[in-house]
Amino acid sequence: MAKQINETGYRVVVEPKLLEAFWYRGILGDKGAAQRLKDLRSLADQIADQIKRHVDGVGNIEVEAETEAVCSHCGSGWTEESAVYNGGCCAEDEGSNPAYVARACGEAI
Structure with missing residues (x-):
């Protein structure tokens, strides 16, 4: 259908x-x-x-x-589903990358 x-x-x-x-x-x-x-x-x-x-x-x-949704760090348009990570649009945003955060906390990815 x-x-x-x-x-x-x-x-x-x-x-x-x-x-x-x-x-x-x-x-x-x-x-x-x-x-x-x-x-x-x-x-x-x-x-x-x-x-x-x-x-x-x-x-x-x-x-x-x-x-419009934009990155609070660099002003780039928001493209991702996540409320905290915009796909690495800038260095500050990349710090919110779930894969990076998980590794930093010692969690399995």
Whole structure:
């Protein structure tokens, strides 16, 4: 039997105009990434408030963050199932290699 995808419901997704409004026109200037994210969160909250005030038939509205998993040492994208070892993306990560840790503790691999 093959995997089948069935539609089970629908929702409306609203995305703010970010790239052309902020980065390409330089409105945010030289602010750091953390400040840009705070500004974008504020913009998303403002849009959500505007939708609540001006759109009928809205059952629920939430602002959700997009996330990405990265190595806390070097910032490389996370590629492994393990929560502590990312395949040796950097020297610090390699120190968390389960095979290395097991050997260091004298355990059988």
